[in-house]
Amino acid sequence: MSESFDPATKKELETFLEQQQAHARFNQSVHHFTDMCWDKCITGTPSTRFSRSEESCLTNCVERFLDTSLFMVRKIEEQREQRIA
Template identity: 80%
Template sequence: MDNLKFDEATQKELATFLEKEQAQARLNSAVHNFTAMCWDKCITGTPSTRFSRGEESCLANCVERFLDTSLFMVKKIEEQRAQQLS
């Protein structure tokens, strides 16, 4: 039975491995959300054989501005909380 267990070093290695894979999975899930969201915002016409320049830059801007928005919201709420405390 004992030889079915992983030794301590291997357990640690597996834990590190799982953490990395989980981080990768979280990243992928965020990319899925962004893609769905930005697709609706940027791809308004019938899909063509290639993206127009406008669509391509809209997709990239969409992600960047969404992240800016999250940061902005956090900053805003922190400011409000600081005001309430003072």
């Protein structure tokens, strides 16, 4: 079926698929760290508010996850640039 598309349409479809895959990976990461941080930080029965320690733990957990993710992205970009150069 894709053989019937012109090059511009093929490129547009490839770009769309890449964007959708990136969106799916992002959502998967959000679900992963939500589950991980919830299991680590929420020790009691949830109510209308988190306790101070739960709130602090959740904040720290999410920030560490984001720090680690940004670090990994930078390292991958550096490696890719080194291969190109």
